[in-house]
Amino acid sequence: MNANDVRDSFKRRFAGRIMAARTEIIKHKLKQVRHASRVWITVDSGELKNAVRHLCKITEHPHFIVISGYEKGKYLELTYHFSLNYASVMEEVVLSIKVRVSKENPVLPTITDLIPGALISEREMQEMLGVRIKGIPDSRRIFLHPGFPQGVYPWRRDETGPARLVRNLHKGGGR
Amino acid sequence: MRKAGDIIGQESRDTYSICVGPVHPALKEPVRLNLRVRGERIEHVDFELSQVHRGIEWMGTRRNPIQILYLSERICGICNICHTFAFCRAVESIAGIEVPPRARYIRTIVAELERIHSHILWAGVAAHELGFDSAMHYAFRAREKVLDVIENLTGNRIMKAIMMIGGVRRDMDKGQARLVMEAADFYSRCSRKLEKIFLGDPVIKSRTRDTGILTRHDCLALCSVGPTARASGVRKDVRQDEPYGAYPDVGVKAMTPDEITGETRGDVYDRIAVRLREIKQSADIIGRCVKDMPEGKIAHEDKANVLLGELRGVQGEGIGRHEAPRGEVFHYVKLVGEEAPYSWKVRAPTYNNLLSWIPMMLGAQIADIPVIAASIDPCMSCTNRAVVTGPGRRQVLGQDMLHDLSVKRTRELRRGLRP
Numbered sequence: 001m002n003a004n005d006v007r008d009s010f011k012r013r014f015a016g017r018i019m020a021a022r023t024e025i026i027k028h029k030l031k032q033v034r035h036a037s038r039v040w041i042t043v044d045s046g047e048l049k050n051a052v053r054h055l056c057k058i059t060e061h062p063h064f065i066v067i068s069g070y071e072k073g074k075y076l077e078l079t080y081h082f083s084l085n086y087a088s089v090m091e092e093v094v095l096s097i098k099v100r101v102s103k104e105n106p107v108l109p110t111i112t113d114l115i116p117g118a119l120i121s122e123r124e125m126q127e128m129l130g131v132r133i134k135g136i137p138d139s140r141r142i143f144l145h146p147g148f149p150q151g152v153y154p155w156r157r158d159e160t161g162p163a164r165l166v167r168n169l170h171k172g173g174g175r
Numbered sequence: 176m177r178k179a180g181d182i183i184g185q186e187s188r189d190t191y192s193i194c195v196g197p198v199h200p201a202l203k204e205p206v207r208l209n210l211r212v213r214g215e216r217i218e219h220v221d222f223e224l225s226q227v228h229r230g231i232e233w234m235g236t237r238r239n240p241i242q243i244l245y246l247s248e249r250i251c252g253i254c255n256i257c258h259t260f261a262f263c264r265a266v267e268s269i270a271g272i273e274v275p276p277r278a279r280y281i282r283t284i285v286a287e288l289e290r291i292h293s294h295i296l297w298a299g300v301a302a303h304e305l306g307f308d309s310a311m312h313y314a315f316r317a318r319e320k321v322l323d324v325i326e327n328l329t330g331n332r333i334m335k336a337i338m339m340i341g342g343v344r345r346d347m348d349k350g351q352a353r354l355v356m357e358a359a360d361f362y363s364r365c366s367r368k369l370e371k372i373f374l375g376d377p378v379i380k381s382r383t384r385d386t387g388i389l390t391r392h393d394c395l396a397l398c399s400v401g402p403t404a405r406a407s408g409v410r411k412d413v414r415q416d417e418p419y420g421a422y423p424d425v426g427v428k429a430m431t432p433d434e435i436t437g438e439t440r441g442d443v444y445d446r447i448a449v450r451l452r453e454i455k456q457s458a459d460i461i462g463r464c465v466k467d468m469p470e471g472k473i474a475h476e477d478k479a480n481v482l483l484g485e486l487r488g489v490q491g492e493g494i495g496r497h498e499a500p501r502g503e504v505f506h507y508v509k510l511v512g513e514e515a516p517y518s519w520k521v522r523a524p525t526y527n528n529l530l531s532w533i534p535m536m537l538g539a540q541i542a543d544i545p546v547i548a549a550s551i552d553p554c555m556s557c558t559n560r561a562v563v564t565g566p567g568r569r570q571v572l573g574q575d576m577l578h579d580l581s582v583k584r585t586r587e588l589r590r591g592l593r594p
Binding site: 024091120141143 | 396
């Protein structure tokens with residue numbers, strides 16, 4: 001299953017509910033031409049679980065890489081990165097599924113029931129972006145120290161971000 | 176906030192809690208393991224990572240891509256090429272920068288030298304954990320050569336600072352190529368000797384065989400990467416699956432234990448075997464790269480300010496991946512046409528491998544903790560003590576004591592093996 005097949009399979013399954021889908025092939029021109037395949041898909045946040053379920057159906061053991069995320073205006077955008085067809089020579093596809101949740105009610109379902117390896121990343125999203133992961137088996141913090149103030153999310157850019165914890169030495173006064 | 180001496184989850188009279196770390200001789204990394212043990216058997220595993228979160232990703236979003244190169248080198252002392260390599264690839268894929276072939280070869284050579292140095296360092300530490308200090312000294316002596324070569328190529332023993340977006344910063348001349356070739360030959364021989372020392376030794380074998388097993392099924396479910404995954408029979412290697420740098424020309428094949436010992440069990444022994452054989456594999460890759468190295472430019476753009484100007488107008492998101500000594504390094508970068516990236520996510524291999532400690536340690540013995548913990552080659556920084564608490568008693572297990580326990584177990588085994 002190559003990058004275009006993966007994209008088309010998602011397009012068929014989520015007709016109308018998929019917001020964007022593209023593939024990207026990066027060519028390496030050396031003595032032999034090789035390429036890296038990337039698929040980027042944006043789905044509605046309510047369809048995240050179904051998208052991961054669909055992914056588990058079309059390939060055996062998708063490899064979960066990580067979730068990346070950032071704040072964009074009123075929304076939080078999270079991208080779930082997976083690797084498919086690994087352990088084969090040059091057929092690997094990196095699939096990134098992007099979802100968008102509003103900052104007022106940032107809730108996403110857990111995918112740890114389908115892919116247990118996603119636990120650390122989901123815990124990270126809870127503390128770093130303030131997304132609530134519904135059904136997460138372990139909701140403790142992971143990278144932030146227990147002494148780090150509650151309600152401050154380091155990856156946010158608004159008033160809940162870490163700006164007030166940063167010492168601006170040039171302003172004087174220090175802590 | 177809990178202190179190291181507090182009792183964590185004391186369940187009943189039969190079980191007691193033991194916490195190892197955040198600084199510990201075997202872990203060398205700031206992670207704290209909270210274990211519940213019944214007698215000598217481990218029944219529950221939990222870990223805390225929050226010891227040294229430095230906010231590097233946050234710092235990155237306030238710097239330009241060239242500054243981030245040097246910041247990303249400081250994520251990890253050992254994998255400093257890995258993070259810059261992955262970051263460069265992410266930015267290059269967004270900006271559509273083509274890296275000149277010669278630069279790809281130099282990048283590959285330096286990355287493989289780093290793998291040799293990391294694996295030998297790990298072999299030394301593993302030997303020390305087993306109480307086999309002569310092998311540790313042999314490994315550390317062998318590692319000096321690769322550090323000298325790295326110093327010759329880059330100017331530094333550890334922090335290489337050779338990567339640049341679109342190429343590398345330093346070229347390699349003929350004399351250096353000869354030095355690298357010599358080192359590659361040396362490590363081919365060295366890897367055979369290390370294999371003989373580690374894999375042929377009956378004490379190491381009885382100590383590590385069937386210890387800390389990670390089954391193929393658990394490995395796939397927990398998404399392990401690198402030698403940890405390969406030792407469990409999952410042929411996952413970015414150099415093979417999605418070749419980059421000079422790897423398309425070299426053709427790397429993922430190393431699994433069945434090619435070395437004839438079977439795959441996913442235990443500590445297999446992880447040692449895979450890493451030691453990868454030293455030889457790296458030496459071969461370096462040899463081929465030096466032989467086939469094309470002539471030409473070493474960077475897309477020599478002047479940093481011109482490069483920065485070019486990157487300032489770029490928008491988009493990109494992924495950079497690299498097979499580090501411990502597994503896949505993954506960087507996600509989002510550029511929005513400003514000086515600093517809008518978002519930067521770094522995924523180091525240990526991030527995924529940590530969860531695999533749980534199935535490895537369940538049912539193991541306290542004396543096996545250092546060996547199992549070290550077997551995934553965790554990369555996180557170090558309190559040389561563990562506190563054992565139980566009803567009515569409290570005892571501090573220092574570095575010496577825990578290490579002694581491990582050495583004692585090896586000696587007992589050795590006595591048992593003697594005819």
